[in-house]
Amino acid sequence: MSTADLGLPVDVPSTALFTDRYELTMLRAALRSGAAERRSVFEAFTRRLPEGRRYGVVAGTGRVLDAVANFRFDAPVLEFLEREDVVDAATLDWLADYRFTGDIWGYPEGEVYFPGSPILRVEGSFAEAVLLETVILSILNHDSAIAAAASRMAVAAGGRPLMEMGARRTHELAAVAASRAAYVGGFRSSSNLAAGFRYGIPTIGTSAHAFTLLHDTERDAFTAQVDALGRGTTLLVDTYDLTAAVRTAVEIAGPELGAVRIDSGDLLLLAHRVRQQLDDLGAKDTKIVVTSDLDEYAIASLAAAPVDSYGVGTSLVTGSGHPTCSMVYKLVARATSDDRDAPLLPVAKKSMGGKTSVGGRKWAARRLDEDGVAAAEVVGTGPVPADLADHQLLVPLVRHGEVIGREPLEAARSRHIAARAGLPLSATQLSRGEPVLATETA
Amino acid sequence: MSTADLGLPVDVPSTALFTDRYELTMLRAALRSGAAERRSVFEAFTRRLPEGRRYGVVAGTGRVLDAVANFRFDAPVLEFLEREDVVDAATLDWLADYRFTGDIWGYPEGEVYFPGSPILRVEGSFAEAVLLETVILSILNHDSAIAAAASRMAVAAGGRPLMEMGARRTHELAAVAASRAAYVGGFRSSSNLAAGFRYGIPTIGTSAHAFTLLHDTERDAFTAQVDALGRGTTLLVDTYDLTAAVRTAVEIAGPELGAVRIDSGDLLLLAHRVRQQLDDLGAKDTKIVVTSDLDEYAIASLAAAPVDSYGVGTSLVTGSGHPTCSMVYKLVARATSDDRDAPLLPVAKKSMGGKTSVGGRKWAARRLDEDGVAAAEVVGTGPVPADLADHQLLVPLVRHGEVIGREPLEAARSRHIAARAGLPLSATQLSRGEPVLATETA
Numbered sequence: 023m024s025t026a027d028l029g030l031p032v033d034v035p036s037t038a039l040f041t042d043r044y045e046l047t048m049l050r051a052a053l054r055s056g057a058a059e060r061r062s063v064f065e066a067f068t069r070r071l072p073e074g075r076r077y078g079v080v081a082g083t084g085r086v087l088d089a090v091a092n093f094r095f096d097a098p099v100l101e102f103l104e105r106e107d108v109v110d111a112a113t114l115d116w117l118a119d120y121r122f123t124g125d126i127w128g129y130p131e132g133e134v135y136f137p138g139s140p141i142l143r144v145e146g147s148f149a150e151a152v153l154l155e156t157v158i159l160s161i162l163n164h165d166s167a168i169a170a171a172a173s174r175m176a177v178a179a180g181g182r183p184l185m186e187m188g189a190r191r192t193h194e195l196a197a198v199a200a201s202r203a204a205y206v207g208g209f210r211s212s213s214n215l216a217a218g219f220r221y222g223i224p225t226i227g228t229s230a231h232a233f234t235l236l237h238d239t240e241r242d243a244f245t246a247q248v249d250a251l252g253r254g255t256t257l258l259v260d261t262y263d264l265t266a267a268v269r270t271a272v273e274i275a276g277p278e279l280g281a282v283r284i285d286s287g288d289l290l291l292l293a294h295r296v297r298q299q300l301d302d303l304g305a306k307d308t309k310i311v312v313t314s315d316l317d318e319y320a321i322a323s324l325a326a327a328p329v330d331s332y333g334v335g336t337s338l339v340t341g342s343g344h345p346t347c348s349m350v351y352k353l354v355a356r357a358t359s360d361d362r363d364a365p366l367l368p369v370a371k372k373s374m375g376g377k378t379s380v381g382g383r384k385w386a387a388r389r390l391d392e393d394g395v396a397a398a399e400v401v402g403t404g405p406v407p408a409d410l411a412d413h414q415l416l417v418p419l420v421r422h423g424e425v426i427g428r429e430p431l432e433a434a435r436s437r438h439i440a441a442r443a444g445l446p447l448s449a450t451q452l453s454r455g456e457p458v459l460a461t462e463t464a
Numbered sequence: 465m466s467t468a469d470l471g472l473p474v475d476v477p478s479t480a481l482f483t484d485r486y487e488l489t490m491l492r493a494a495l496r497s498g499a500a501e502r503r504s505v506f507e508a509f510t511r512r513l514p515e516g517r518r519y520g521v522v523a524g525t526g527r528v529l530d531a532v533a534n535f536r537f538d539a540p541v542l543e544f545l546e547r548e549d550v551v552d553a554a555t556l557d558w559l560a561d562y563r564f565t566g567d568i569w570g571y572p573e574g575e576v577y578f579p580g581s582p583i584l585r586v587e588g589s590f591a592e593a594v595l596l597e598t599v600i601l602s603i604l605n606h607d608s609a610i611a612a613a614a615s616r617m618a619v620a621a622g623g624r625p626l627m628e629m630g631a632r633r634t635h636e637l638a639a640v641a642a643s644r645a646a647y648v649g650g651f652r653s654s655s656n657l658a659a660g661f662r663y664g665i666p667t668i669g670t671s672a673h674a675f676t677l678l679h680d681t682e683r684d685a686f687t688a689q690v691d692a693l694g695r696g697t698t699l700l701v702d703t704y705d706l707t708a709a710v711r712t713a714v715e716i717a718g719p720e721l722g723a724v725r726i727d728s729g730d731l732l733l734l735a736h737r738v739r740q741q742l743d744d745l746g747a748k749d750t751k752i753v754v755t756s757d758l759d760e761y762a763i764a765s766l767a768a769a770p771v772d773s774y775g776v777g778t779s780l781v782t783g784s785g786h787p788t789c790s791m792v793y794k795l796v797a798r799a800t801s802d803d804r805d806a807p808l809l810p811v812a813k814k815s816m817g818g819k820t821s822v823g824g825r826k827w828a829a830r831r832l833d834e835d836g837v838a839a840a841e842v843v844g845t846g847p848v849p850a851d852l853a854d855h856q857l858l859v860p861l862v863r864h865g866e867v868i869g870r871e872p873l874e875a876a877r878s879r880h881i882a883a884r885a886g887l888p889l890s891a892t893q894l895s896r897g898e899p900v901l902a903t904e905t906a
Contacts, residue, residue, distance in 0.1 A: 044669030055688030159632035190601035196635035227486030232795035246497030
């Protein structure tokens with residue numbers, strides 16, 4: 023059985039192959055050296071935010087939990103690994119029974135993060151924990167990049183709704199995850215039907231220029247659409263002449279017309295002109311949707327325009343200039359010996375070159391000022407100071423291999439709004455700057 | 465049955481939901497207006513290349529063919545569409561039998577393209593052809609962006625092998641497609657096991673810093689790796705002190721050591737130093753692999769360094785600054801009436817705003833100069849001039865709904881090398897410039 027049988031354009035039977043080959047060759051060598059069972063702590067974190075960004079947004083945590091739960095080596099995968107000589111017979115035996123039995127802690131989804139924040143902490147044997155590196159990073163790096171862009175756009179949009187429309191600009195399955203991450207970051211709906219099906223995200227969309235061009239006249243097209251979708255539909259008015267189209271739209275649908283969509287031209291100018299025309303025609307409740315190559319700056323520039331909602335595609339699903347985060351997954355501590363009860367030793371890469379990291383199993387907390395506003399991201403390896411105990415950021419997600427951190431997507435979305443609101447006001451400036459919180463080592 | 469049962473972190477039963485909602489509401493309205501069965505021609509093309517790029521690379525065609533073949537509306541999908549009121553009962557009936565029965569022509573995979581090149585032409589009823597828009601664009605926009613970056617890197621690398629290592633920097637399934645596209649663009653191998661499993665791409669990878677840190681000493685780690693993977697393995701030498709690590713590596717593996725990998729620091733300087741050290745130690749055949757945040761410019765800057773192969777991650781899977789193409793899918797012609805034998809009428813959006821396009825069903829050919837070098841991309845809607853008849857670019861991919869354009873991935877890879885070699889020499893300059901061929905309208 024493979025996913026090809028289900029019509030997916032991929033044929034990969036489990037999450038276990040979303041993995042770099044070296045994870046498995048390290049396992050093979052560690053099983054042989056005897057170090058594979060050493061208790062280990064890996065942490066996912068970034069060394070920096072994308073240039074100019076004030077905060078990061080954790081997204082994908084829920085998908086990570088699914089990926090961990092579904093990380094299994096079934097027969098076709100094991101045959102592949104054997105055929106390609108990725109692993110030896112002893113490793114194949116070990117993999118056949120693979121199930122992650124360790125613990126995972128992490129920043130809850132929707133939380134904000136800063137350079138050095140231990141976003142995810144995976145604890146288990148080296149063997150069990152090392153294998154998860156690639157798929158965990160794939161998910162967090164992609165989804166968090168989209169959520170961060172979405173969050174900036176949501177700030178720029180003020181209270182106006184944002185619609186995700188980027189499916190055609192990214193890989194067809196990345197698009198589904200992008201819808202999910204955009205929802206966490208503050209978008210309200212998506213054009214992506216798979217995102218509606220899989221995650222319950224409200225879907226939107228009515229028609230493209232092709233629908234107007236298909237019919238002999240724009241009037242025929244609008245009539246057909248209103249007949250089929252009702253007067254509350256959104257008519258696309260920029261195929262031929264905008265002013266004529268708006269007039270025709272209101273003639274056909276009446277003042278109950280739901281909305282008109284403008285997908286090209288100078289949106290600021292056109293929105294004002296169309297609003298005036300709609301009002302003059304008595305369609306005062308008809309809304310204006312704009313959708314042409316928007317990003318957070320274009321959205322902000324329309325703040326004073328009579329626009330009711332924004333549809334965003336390319337810039338959202340490509341992270342608005344930063345399509346990936348720079349999260350890494352590093353071994354930060356491991357048992358001092360193969361002994362089951364051996365204590366943990368902090369470890370870190372030491373050579374020059376800027377890729378060093380801080381060893382040790384970390385906690386993190388957000389220190390607040392006297393007004394309750396976040397003042398610093400505090401990361402430490404020792405005991406948690408008493409005044410920070412109630413402000414810790416890591417929550418349990420997996421305990422002894424059992425996923426305990428699942429939550430509705432709405433929870434992540436709400437958490438993000440609260441977390442962002444707890445940052446200093448300058449966090450939501452669109453202009454480039456330093457991370458709005460400094461990360462302190464305790 | 466859903467993909468969740470297979471352990472995939474998605475739960476989408478067919479490619480039909482990788483679709484924007486408006487494709488289905490347009491279908492609903494067109495079925496009602498009677499225009500749904502009008503014969504239609506859609507074309508995928510770009511209005512421009514990413515800024516400064518000299519040529520585009522078609523990739524994803526093979527995946528498009530799979531997606532079209534697997535575009536089916538099964539019971540869970542139909543129930544979802546009904547529950548969400550995306551479509552009405554008549555549309556549900558129509559969808560239950562959906563199967564694309566039209567024709568698809570396209571630039572073959574690996575071919576180069578320019579602004580206005582009709583990369584894919586989909587012909588069928590409006591109803592059948594409009595539904596495919598989103599998934600076709602998702603695939604072409606993503607895969608072609610990666611292949612274009614890969615092609616530039618392959619040029620920069622000269623004959624040295626390139627290894628794709630970007631899985632952790634992009635969505636876990638986008639990563640598999642990225643490996644495939646990189647292979648088309650000239651990469652030789654991938655760290656991604658799913659890409660090996662699904663597409664037969666050679667996989668590579670041996671160990672990360674975590675493996676060294678897991679062991680009590682670097683010597684223990686290297687010994688373990690050589691024991692398990694043989695002397696031909698690649699040892700990662702920049703965890704602690706590079707010079708000491710190279711010495712230890714050769715002591716353990718001897719001059720048969722396959723390669724050392726450097727993943728941080730000044731690669732130009734370090735490659736020279738390590739090469740000298742390896743030669744002094746008698747390990748003259750031991751290769752040097754470099755892998756730290758490379759892009760085409762960094763690769764080019766190492767041309768004179770004693771580097772044997774390059775591993776590339778982030779910049780490859782994010783399209784080296786251009787993570788998506790700007791391909792659109794436009795209705796360019798449709799029957800003049802609902803009559804089955806009605807002639808085709810060219811159509812195009814007309815309003816201002818820069819998003820206009822050229823109507824009519826197009827052919828494309830590459831005109832050569834007297835030396836056989838490409839001189840222009842010629843696109844037309846009338847008869848093909850005799851001198852261009854043998855240089856046409858569109859090939860049949862789907863005929864009457866049957867996929868006839870499948871080919872081994874190697875064919876696309878070879879085609880790309882040949883297509884690039886047929887361009888003027890300036891095509892392979894890394895510096896920014898105009899498209900190397902102008903697109904002429906015939």
